[in-house]
Structure formats: structure tokens, C-alpha cells
Amino acid sequence: MKSDVRKNLIFFIPTFSFLALFVIYPIIYTFILSFESENVYTSNNYYKVLSESNPLLMLIAKNIGPSPPWGALLHNIVWVLIHAPVTIILSLVIAYIIKYYNIKGSSLIKALLFLGMVIPPVIAGFIIRFMFDENIGIIPKIMKLLSLDIILGIPELSKTWMNYPSLALFSLILGSIWLWLGFSITIISAGMEAIPKSHIEIAKVFGASPFKILFKVIVPELKPVILTVFILTILWDLKLFDIVYASTGGGPGGSSTVLALIMYQYFIHASRYGGYGMSATVAVILTLITLFPALIYIYRSLKRS
Amino acid sequence: MGREGMNEDYIKLININKKFGKTIAVRDVNLSIKREEFFALLGPSGCGKTTTLRIIAGLEYPDSGKVFIDGIDVTYKEPRERDVAMVFQDYALYPHMTVFDNIAFPLTIRKSGLTKIEINEKVHFVAKLLGIEELLERKPRQLSGGQQQRVALARALVRNPKVWLMDEPLSNLDALLRVQMRAELKKLQKDLKIATVYVTHDQIEALTMADRIAVMDKGTIIQVGTPSEIYNNPNNVFVATFIGSPPMNILECNMEDDIIKYAGFQIKKVIGITTNKFYLGIRPEHLKIVNNINEVAKNEIVIKGKIYVIEPLGSEFIVNVKINDHIIKAKTLQSPQLLSGEEVYLSFNVNNAYIFDRNSGKYLMKLIDIYQDKN
Amino acid sequence: MKIAIQRIKWTNIFLNILIWGFAVLWISPFIGIFMTSVLPYREVILYGWLRIPFDISLSNYITVLTDPLYDLAKGYKNSLIVASIGTIIPMFLAALTAYGFTYFNFTLKTLLFGLILFMLTVPQQLVVIPLFKLYIDIEKTFGIQLIDSLIGISLLHSAWGISWLIFFFKNYFSLIPKSITDAAKVDGASDLTIFFRIILPIAIPGVIAGSLIQFTWVWNDLFYALIFLISPDKYVITREVLNIKGQYHVDWGLLSAGSIIAMTLPLVIYILFNKYFIKGVVGWGVKA
Numbered sequence: 001m002k003s004d005v006r007k008n009l010i011f012f013i014p015t016f017s018f019l020a021l022f023v024i025y026p027i028i029y030t031f032i033l034s035f036e037s038e039n040v041y042t043s044n045n046y047y048k049v050l051s052e053s054n055p056l057l058m059l060i061a062k063n064i065g066p067s068p069p070w071g072a073l074l075h076n077i078v079w080v081l082i083h084a085p086v087t088i089i090l091s092l093v094i095a096y097i098i099k100y101y102n103i104k105g106s107s108l109i110k111a112l113l114f115l116g117m118v119i120p121p122v123i124a125g126f127i128i129r130f131m132f133d134e135n136i137g138i139i140p141k142i143m144k145l146l147s148l149d150i151i152l153g154i155p156e157l158s159k160t161w162m163n164y165p166s167l168a169l170f171s172l173i174l175g176s177i178w179l180w181l182g183f184s185i186t187i188i189s190a191g192m193e194a195i196p197k198s199h200i201e202i203a204k205v206f207g208a209s210p211f212k213i214l215f216k217v218i219v220p221e222l223k224p225v226i227l228t229v230f231i232l233t234i235l236w237d238l239k240l241f242d243i244v245y246a247s248t249g250g251g252p253g254g255s256s257t258v259l260a261l262i263m264y265q266y267f268i269h270a271s272r273y274g275g276y277g278m279s280a281t282v283a284v285i286l287t288l289i290t291l292f293p294a295l296i297y298i299y300r301s302l303k304r305s
Numbered sequence: 306m307g308r309e310g311m312n313e314d315y316i317k318l319i320n321i322n323k324k325f326g327k328t329i330a331v332r333d334v335n336l337s338i339k340r341e342e343f344f345a346l347l348g349p350s351g352c353g354k355t356t357t358l359r360i361i362a363g364l365e366y367p368d369s370g371k372v373f374i375d376g377i378d379v380t381y382k383e384p385r386e387r388d389v390a391m392v393f394q395d396y397a398l399y400p401h402m403t404v405f406d407n408i409a410f411p412l413t414i415r416k417s418g419l420t421k422i423e424i425n426e427k428v429h430f431v432a433k434l435l436g437i438e439e440l441l442e443r444k445p446r447q448l449s450g451g452q453q454q455r456v457a458l459a460r461a462l463v464r465n466p467k468v469w470l471m472d473e474p475l476s477n478l479d480a481l482l483r484v485q486m487r488a489e490l491k492k493l494q495k496d497l498k499i500a501t502v503y504v505t506h507d508q509i510e511a512l513t514m515a516d517r518i519a520v521m522d523k524g525t526i527i528q529v530g531t532p533s534e535i536y537n538n539p540n541n542v543f544v545a546t547f548i549g550s551p552p553m554n555i556l557e558c559n560m561e562d563d564i565i566k567y568a569g570f571q572i573k574k575v576i577g578i579t580t581n582k583f584y585l586g587i588r589p590e591h592l593k594i595v596n597n598i599n600e601v602a603k604n605e606i607v608i609k610g611k612i613y614v615i616e617p618l619g620s621e622f623i624v625n626v627k628i629n630d631h632i633i634k635a636k637t638l639q640s641p642q643l644l645s646g647e648e649v650y651l652s653f654n655v656n657n658a659y660i661f662d663r664n665s666g667k668y669l670m671k672l673i674d675i676y677q678d679k680n
Numbered sequence: 681m682k683i684a685i686q687r688i689k690w691t692n693i694f695l696n697i698l699i700w701g702f703a704v705l706w707i708s709p710f711i712g713i714f715m716t717s718v719l720p721y722r723e724v725i726l727y728g729w730l731r732i733p734f735d736i737s738l739s740n741y742i743t744v745l746t747d748p749l750y751d752l753a754k755g756y757k758n759s760l761i762v763a764s765i766g767t768i769i770p771m772f773l774a775a776l777t778a779y780g781f782t783y784f785n786f787t788l789k790t791l792l793f794g795l796i797l798f799m800l801t802v803p804q805q806l807v808v809i810p811l812f813k814l815y816i817d818i819e820k821t822f823g824i825q826l827i828d829s830l831i832g833i834s835l836l837h838s839a840w841g842i843s844w845l846i847f848f849f850k851n852y853f854s855l856i857p858k859s860i861t862d863a864a865k866v867d868g869a870s871d872l873t874i875f876f877r878i879i880l881p882i883a884i885p886g887v888i889a890g891s892l893i894q895f896t897w898v899w900n901d902l903f904y905a906l907i908f909l910i911s912p913d914k915y916v917i918t919r920e921v922l923n924i925k926g927q928y929h930v931d932w933g934l935l936s937a938g939s940i941i942a943m944t945l946p947l948v949i950y951i952l953f954n955k956y957f958i959k960g961v962v963g964w965g966v967k968a
Contacts, residue, residue: 008871011780015773015842016792022839023799026807026814033809094699101695109703111954115710118950120900122918123939126925127709135725136716136932138708178706239803242902246922260903263805267907276809283805294801302797364862385868397863401881411867414877460867470866 033280045281049266055254057262059285067166068255072262073285075169079237079258082173083180084230090177091184091229092222096214098185099192100200110189113182125246128175132161139171162248165255172244172256179243180236184229191225192218224300231297238290259286314373315340315500316361316468321370323356330356331367332524338517341498343491345515347505349547353524354504355472361502362470363387375467385415389468390461394476396453398445398460405441408432408459431459434493451482458490462497469494469501475510487514508548512536520544542666545586545659551623554592554633556585557663567628572606572676583669584661591657592635594624595650604673605652608633612643626651717741717936724932740937744924750934752941754913755920759899759945761830762916766837766898767891773838774845775887779875781846782853783861799843808907811836815908828910836908837898845890852886853879889956896946917942 035041052058060071068075098106116124134140137160143149144158156164161171195218203213219226241260244250250257250265263286266279273279316338323331331353338344346354359365361372363384372380379387390411398407408428412419419427432438435455445453454474461469475483475490491514494501505511511518512532519529520543528540539545539553546552558567560581565572567585601607610628617640624635626649635651643649658672716724718736745753781793815826826832856879864874880887905919912923921938924931 008780008784010872011776011784011875012792015777015846018773018839019799019842021814022811022836023802023807023843024795026810027799027802029810030806094702097695097699101692103696103699105700109699112703112707115707115947115950118896118946119943120902120918120946122900122902122922123943126921126935126939127713129930130713130716130932130936131709133932136712136728138712178709181706239805241805242918245902245906246925260803260805264903264906267809276813280809283803283809286803287806290803291801298797298801362866364865384866385870389866391863391866393859393863395857395859397857397859399860399864399878399882410864410869414873415868460863464868 030280030283033277034284036275036277036280038274038277045277046285049278049281049285056250056257057265058254058257059259059262059282068169069165069253069257072257072259073289075256076238076240076258076289078169079173079176079240080234082170083176083237084233086177087181087184087233088188088226088229090181091188092214092219092226094181095185095189095192096210096218099189100210100213110182110186113185115182116179117183121242122246124175124179125243128172128179128243129162129247131175131178132171134158134160139174162256163252165253168248168252168256172247175247176237176240176243180233184233187229188222188225191222195221228297228300231293234293235290235297238286238293259289313340314338315342315375316502317371317373318357318361319371319373321357321360321367321372323353323360323365323367329524331360334370334524334526336519336526336529338500338502340500343494343501343503343514343516345503345505345511345518346521347508347511347518347547348521349506351523352521354506354521357521358391358470358472358502358504361468362389362391387468388464388466389470390464390466391470392454392457392461392472392474394473396445396457396474396477398453398456400445402444403441404432404437404443404445404448404456407445407456408441408463411460411464427463428459431462434462435459450478451486454478454486458493467500469499471501471503473505474503476505476507490514509550512548520547522547538668539659540668542584542586542661542668545661545668549588551589551634551636553586553588553659555661556587556631556633558583558585567608572672580662580669582663584663584666585672586659586661587633587653587657589623589634589636591653592633592651593653594635594637594641595652598650601652602654604655604676606655606658606672608651608653610649610651612641612645612647612649614645615641615643624649713936713939716932717940719933721931721933740933741941744934744938744941750920750924750938751912752917752920752938755915755917756941758830758914759916759918762834762837763895763898765831765834766841767895769834769838770841770845770894771887771891774842774890775849775880775883776875777842778846778849778853779871779879781850783871796843796846800847804840804903807840808904812907827908828914830914833904833908833916836904837901840904841894841897845894848890849883849886852883852890856882885956888953892949892953892956896949899946 034045035043037045050059053062055061055069055071058069058071059073061069061074064070064074070078097103098109103109119127131137132139140158140160149155149157154166156167161167199217199221200213203217208216239260240258241264244256244258244261245264248256250261259282263279263282266273266282267276270276270279314337316336318334318336321331321334322329334353334357336344336357346357348354356365360367361374363379363382363386366381370380371378374387374389398404399410402410405428406413408431409424412424412427428441429438432441435458437452437455437459440448440452440456445456448456454477457474475486478486487510503511503515512535515532517529517531518535520527520535522543528535528544530538535544536548539548542555546555556567558565560566560583565585595601595607598607608626608628610626610633613625613627613632616623616625620638622637622640624637624641626633626635633651641649655672655676660669660672660675661667662669712730715730717740718738720735720737744750781789812827815832819825819827826835860878860882861874864878869878899916900918901916902918902922905916909915909919912920915923921935921942924935924938
């Protein structure tokens with residue numbers, strides 16, 4: 001009823017004043033700034049930012065070779081393309097085994113794997129760097145143990161991955177899979193709980209193999225949940241900052257840059273680039289790219305409620 | 306009960322209309338409820354009775370129309386400015402508070418200037434009235450449904466409100482408790498003499514508890530009257546079939562040359578009715594089983610049919626009789642000693658047969674008004 | 681029949697080992713970091729950390745906490761302050777507004793709620809530049825220092841947390857039966873009274889869950905800290921640990937000790953309130 005709000009402005013005014021100053025106004029101003037360069041208004045920033053060829057700052061490389069640097073934007077995209085499917089398939093398999101094969105202490109395992117979500121991402125960045133260190137890290141040691149560096153002809157595999165342009169980005173991507181596995185397993189597990197046992201039993205009665213049950217019965221019923229995990233993963237992978245900053249700083253030679261990092265670089269060196277305009281431009285580009293999956297996510301969650 | 310002012314209108318609703326989006330919830334509702342009256346709003350779900358109650362409470366404001374309580378226009382006043390109390394179907398007890406705090410809540414939050422001791426006294430008084438004194442320190446989740454109900458009632462009483470509003474308060478109780486609480490509530494209301502508006506979809510509840518009933522359907526009031534008026538003089542086929550258990554039998558009849566035709570009988574020499582098609586309504590308890598067809602009295606009509614099934618209810622029997630494809634129910638005190646499929650004759654007095662218009666459902670007249678006995 | 685049962689048992693045993701092996705493998709980096717923090721670095725390089733330690737030393741921890749070069753103790757304190765303020769403020773404001781969205785009907789409601797949802801989708805990068813300039817301008821005009829100030833950054837975190845907390849609380853409040861607020865209204869309570877004496881007490885589990893998640897989020901932040909905290913004595917712990925990692929040479933002993941210290945509080949909160957976390961996260965994921 002109309003009088004509800006009029007008598008109760010306190011429920012809204014403090015909050016929205018706060019938000020207006022600290023969120024809404026900055027969002028609008030950043031958009032405006034993205035068109036500003038050397039105190040003049042121009043759309044040049046977008047062109048400059050997208051055509052930048054310095055590997056430390058570029059969003060899209062001019063020549064795309066077999067190894068990074070490919071430009072921050074492409075790095076983010078590659079990140080999504082690897083992270084999302086691997087995480088989803090891995091989570092499906094693990095959640096499936098945990099639920100249907102009577103794994104003891106399953107809630108402890110899930111709680112354990114969830115740790116990755118809880119620690120500061122900057123620390124996670126250090127841990128990932130640790131994992132891939134040639135002296136004390138596991139991965140290079142395993143590579144050496146299994147002679148994968150020789151078999152695959154990539155000697156760097158048994159060294160510190162972060163030191164090599166060809167491997168730095170991928171070490172981070174693998175690290176992020178490790179880090180966020182717990183989240184997708186938790187959500188997919190919860191989704192599996194909602195599947196009636198009878199569906200699985202019927203499939204078993206018909207003699208379906210575990211693989212068939214997983215992919216023909218469970219996955220179709222989990223489609224909404226899987227889509228949610230997919231969208232959330234995309235959103236994270238596009239907005240990454242801490243992990244990269246902590247472990248590689250975007251290097252070596254810009255081979256592991258990400259959009260947020262580029263935005264930061266333009267920010268701290270604003271005087272070099274004619275003000276904050278360029279930084280704002282990257283921020284806007286980052287936002288526009290994440291807006292699409294974010295809106296889909298919100299549309300779906302609103303539809304459900 | 307000759308108290309002065311008792312008969313004046315205490316709660317008045319004038320031309321109340323309320324829409325939710327495109328749905329009309331309440332249309333042109335006019336009501337007058339008297340000072341010490343137990344007034345029921347009766348109807349099927351979706352008929353607008355709860356919305357009407359909420360408008361009296363102030364939980365909804367009408368789109369148009371006025372609400373008066375004790376002579377004051379409260380149409381757009383908030384609930385707390387109206388001095389009403391309400392009991393909800395799910396009791397709506399505050400789960401984090403003790404029973405005592407629940408009951409005391411209406412007192413503690415108003416700047417009523419009551420001391421702690423006074424509040425304590427009032428709470429104990431109503432708790433005693435409702436027999437829940439030993440429960441005061443418990444939390445709602447520790448109580449049974451019936452106990453929670455009483456706490457809700459106590460909370461509604463503690464302030465001595467002018468008006469008592471109840472939204473199907475007994476429907477979540479099991480059958481035995483419900484019957485018991487019906488009597489207790491009625492007595493309570495009579496003793497405390499508070500104007501009460503009671504919403505229910507259960508016509509037995511309305512008939513047994515209310516001084517007057519308003520029957521509602523699709524947002525409008527169909528009929529207002531005492532239980533016996535509603536029962537014996539329904540103004541509409543909807544009211545006629547909604548009240549009474551089993552419902553009134555409704556027969557679709559045609560008129561041809563002064564003869565009412567229905568599958569099982571013909572009624573001759575009927576004059577004074579202009580419609581050709583109408584509904585004939587007869588309550589099950591007004592249908593008798595005829596043992597000797599020659600002993601039928603004057604002003605009694607006989608119907609022939611076949612026994613479909615007999616439902617024994619302990620003290621009475623519901624005899625389902627099939628006439629053509631239609632089932633008619635008769636209520637008898639003794640078992641008819643007949644088997645399914647056997648032929649049976651039912652009779653009814655023309656004074657107990659109602660005629661309703663087929664299009665509007667309106668009550669037109671009783672059969673006796675147009676019937677001319679051959680004798 | 682016996683063979684079938686035996687086969688099933690073997691499969692189960694095998695899978696149990698597989699999953700547990702996987703879990704152990706998954707958690708080994710944490711073990712590695714811990715080991716590296718308590719063993720002398722040299723030994724770690726020469727002998728690896730995968731062994732039972734015989735000489736544990738806490739020297740790394742002591743150095744990292746007390747040595748003014750690293751001063752993690754100060755960073756810890758700063759993080760506590762920032763995370764606390766950055767949780768209490770948004771929690772309170774968001775709960776109020778969520779109440780408004782849940783129980784009031786007004787024409788601007790959908791628009792305003794849509795605005796909240798929009799703010800949820802936006803990355804932090806989109807707001808920092810104007811905020812940075814705003815803080816500088818405020819200092820110039822009013823002399824209030826908000827850059828390089830714990831209060832300053834706490835306000836930013838508060839603003840950032842409000843949007844998602846509103847969404848979170850609205851979902852939570854809508855689970856409370858409407859008849860309870862109706863009853864309170866008829867009993868005579870104003871909306872503010874209902875908010876403080878009915879809704880908040882009933883919503884305590886949700887309030888706790890939301891607060892823990894927000895606290896952890898603020899504690900874990902690095903981006904705002906990088907931009908808005910300048911002098912080392914104002915650094916929060918995440919920013920502080922960054923300093924331990926040198927440009928070229930990494931002292932893993934110190935860095936791992938610092939990491940463990942920085943992680944402890946979020947970890948402890950998670951272990952103690954695990955249920956709340958999972959419920960909150962699952963609510964996000966499964967609902968959509």
C-alpha cells in the first residue's frame with residue numbers, strides 16, 4: 001500500500017543513498033571516463049585499448065601463435081573454454097561416484113574440497129605457484145616422475161611452469177580447476193539429491209552401465225544445475241584478478257594477463273596513458289562481456305522465484 | 306438480551322470493492338454487523354470472505370467504499386488504529402517467544418502505560434480463561450495444534466478489543482477437537498460479548514456458531530440471514546446447495562401445458578409460473594420413503610426411482626436413489642430394508658420444494674405457491 | 681550370487697580408495713604449504729616436504745608476525761577491523777531494505793530491485809576509479825582522509841556487500857509465513873518494531889550465514905586493498921602477504937607461514953559454521 005513506504009522511508013533511504021554514492025555514481029562515471037583521454041572526450045580509448053600490441057597490455061594479440069601471449073581477452077576466453085567443461089565433467093563423475101557408490105565419509109570429502117572457495121584468492125595464487133614450482137611443487141615432480149616432459153617433448157613441464165610463456169597461463173587454469181572444484185561438486189551433488197531414486201533404479205533394472213546412467217539419466221535431469229555452474233564459472237573466469245596477480249603478475253612477458261589485470265595496469269600507470277580513461281575503458285569492456293552471462297543467470301533465478 | 310445499543314450497527318461495510326491485479330476479489334459488499342453479534346462469512350475458497358475480513362482488519366485497503374467501526378471511519382487506518390484483534394488459520398504465533406510473551410505482545414508494544422505487573426495480570430487472566438496457564442513458559446513449537454490455537458485466542462483477547470476477527474481458526478485442528486472448540490468458542494464469545502466476524506468454508510461451523518451468516522460467492526454477498534433463515538429460506542440456488550449436508554437435491558424441470566415434467570414424475574395443475582424451465586430443490590431430509598403408494602397424503606408428490614446405494618451414518622441413513630441418470634439423496638432415520646437396484650418410491654411435501662430460476666439461480670417461490678391439489 | 685556380491689564389494693572398495701586418494705591429492709598443496717612453513721627452506725628443497733618432520737620450527741611464523749618488514753600482526757588486526765565494519769554496516773542496511781522489498785508494495789519496487797540485481801552483476805573494476813577520485817576530492821575539500829584509511833576501505837566494502845545481502849535476505853525473509861507479520865500488525869506493531877522484534881530474531885540463522893559469507897569476502901579481498909591502502913601500517917593481511925613474495929626470489933618458508941596465518945580465520949569460520957556456508961551457497965546455486 002502506498003502509505004507503507006512513505007511512513008517507512010528509513011527502510012530505503014539510507015541504503016540507497018549509500019549505494020547511490022558508492023556504486024551507482026561510480027558506475028556511471030566510469031562509463032563517462034572511458035570516453036575521456038587527456039581531458040578531451042573521444043571514443044579513441046576503445047580503439048587504442050583493443051589494438052594495443054604490447055603483450056603486457058594487449059587484449060587481443062595481432063599474431064596468434066601456438067603459445068601465449070595471446071592478449072588478456074583471449075586468455076580469459078581460453079580460461080573459460082578449459083575450466084568450465086573440465087570442472088563440470090569432473091564434478092559430475094566425482095559427485096556421481098560419491099553418491100551412488102556408497103563412499104564413506106562423503107560429507108567430509110565434500111567439505112574438504114570446498115576449502116578452495118573459502119581461502120583468500122591471493123593465497124590461492126601463492127599455493128598454485130607453489131604447486132608448480134620445480135623445487136618444491138608437486139606437478140613438475142610428477143611430470144618428471146612419469147617422464148611426461150620427455151614423452152610429450154615439452155621439457156618445461158618439469159620446471160616451474162610460471163617461468164615459461166607457453167605454460168604460465170595453463171598452470172593458472174589448472175590451478176583454478178583445483179581451487180573451485182569443491183564449489184561445483186557441492187552444487188551438482190545437491191542437484192543429484194533431488195533426482196528420485198526410482199529413476200536410477202529403473203535404469204539399473206534395464207541393465208544400463210554406470211556411464212549410461214550418468215550421461216543418459218542423470219545429466220539430462222541436472223541440466224538446469226549444470227547450466228548454473230557453467231554460468232557462474234564463466235563469470236568468475238572473466239573477473240579473475242587476485243590469483244593471477246599473486247602468482248605470475250601477468251607474466252612472463254604478458255603471457256598470463258587477464259582483463260582485470262590490464263585494467264589495473266592502466267590504472268596505476270594512468271599518468272602514462274593520459275589519465276584514467278584507458279583504465280575505465282578496459283573496465284567497461286570487462287563489464288560488457290560479463291553482463292551477458294550475468295543477465296542470463298539473473299533472468300533464470302528470477303524465473304524460478 | 307435487551308441491552309441498549311446492542312442492536313445498533315457496530316461494524317459497517319459500505320460498497321466495498323477490491324481488485325488484485327485483474328482479479329476482482331470483492332465486489333459491492335455491504336455489511337452491517339451488530340455490537341455483540343457472532344457473524345459468519347461463509348463461502349467456498351476464492352469467494353472473497355478472507356479479503357473482506359482483511360479489509361475490516363486493515364491488512365488490505367479497499368479500492369472504493371468505506372469501513373466503519375463503532376461509528377468511526379477506519380477505511381484507511383492501519384490495523385493498530387482500529388482496536389481489532391485477529392486469529393489466523395495457522396495461528397501465527399511468534400516462534401521465538403514464549404507463550405507468555407506471545408500473549409503479552411499486543412500489550413508490551415503499545416505505549417499503553419501499563420506496568421509490568423498489570424501486563425502480567427492480564428496475561429494470566431486470559432490464560433486462565435482459555436486453560437493454558439501451565440503453558441506460559443513454553444515455546445510455540447512445544448505445543449500441540451489445539452494448544453497453539455488457544456494461545457492465539459488468548460493473544461487476541463488480552464487487549465479487550467472491540468472486534469474479534471477470525472480466519473478459519475479451526476480448520477487445522479483434527480475433527481474431534483474442532484467440534485469441541487466450536488462450542489467453546491461460541492460460549493466464549495457469548496460471555497465476552499465481543500463483536501466477532503468469523504470466516505469459514507464449513508457450513509456446519511457457520512450454522513452452529515453464528516448469530517447471522519453472510520453467504521458469499523465470487524466476491525459478492527449472496528444472502529445475509531440467521532442460520533434458520535439461510536437454511537429454510539435460501540434466496541438463491543447457490544445458498545440452497547451450499548448449506549445443508551447432504552446438499553439440497555436440485556432437479557432440472559420443464560413446464561409443458563401446466564404440467565411440470567421431470568424424469569421421475571409429473572406435477573399437474575400448476576399455475577402461476579411463467580418460466581418454462583426451472584430448478585426444483587428438495588432437501589434430503591424432506592424426502593420420505595413411501596411404503597404404501599396409496600397412503601400418500603394430500604400435497605405430497607411421489608417420485609419413482611431405483612436404489613443406487615444406501616450409506617449408513619449411524620443414527621441416520623442416506624438413501625441414494627437413481628432417477629434416470631440422476632442421483633437424488635434422501636435422509637431417513639430407519640433403514641429402508643431395500644437392496645441396490647430395487648424400485649423405490651419417494652415422496653415430498655410441496656411446501657418443502659423450492660423453485661429457482663434456471664438462469665440466475667434466484668429463488669422464485671415454493672412449489673406450494675403454484676400447486677393445485679387435484680382433491 | 682557370491683561372485684556378484686564380491687565383485688560389487690571390490691568395485692566399492694576400489695572407488696572408495698580412488699575418491700579418498702583423490703581427496704588426499706587435492707589437499708596435498710595445503711599440506712605442502714604447511715610443511716614448508718615449519719621446516720627450514722633448505723631442507724624442503726633438498727629433501728622435499730613429503731615426510732614426517734622431525735624438527736619443527738616456528739621461526740617463520742615469528743618472523744612474519746613480528747618483523748617490521750612484514751608485520752602480519754598489524755595486518756591481522758587491520759583485517760579484523762575492516763572485515764567487521766564491512767560486515768556490520770551492510771548487514772544492517774541490507775536487512776532493512778530487504779524487509780522493505782518483502783513487505784511493502786509500491787510502484788518503484790520492480791525498478792529498484794532490478795537496480796540491485798544489476799549492481800550484483802558488475803565487477804569491482806567498474807567502480808574503483810571514480811571512488812578513488814572521490815576519496816581524493818573529499819580529502820581536498822573536507823580534509824577527511826579516506827584513502828589509506830581503514831574506515832575508508834570499510835565503507836567501500838560495505839557498499840559492495842549491500843546488494844548481494846539484500847538479495848540474500850529477501851529470499852530468506854520470504855520464507856517466513858506472512859501471517860506472522862499480519863498478526864504483528866494487528867497486534868499493533870509498526871514496521872520498525874516488527875523488523876527488530878519479530879523478523880530479525882526469527883531470521884538469525886540467515887543473518888549469521890550472510891554475515892559469515894560477507895566477513896570472509898571482505899577478509900579475502902585484495903583488489904580494493906591494492907588501490908585504497910598505501911602505507912604498510914594500514915595494510916590488511918592479504919595485502920601484507922603480498923609483500924613477502926619478493927619480485928625475483930621467493931622465501932617460501934616465510935611466504936607459506938604468512939599464507940597460513942592469512943588463511944586461518946576464514947578457515948576456522950568455515951570449519952565452525954560449515955553448515956551455514958553450504959546452505960547459503962547451495963541456495964545460490966540450486967535456486968537458479
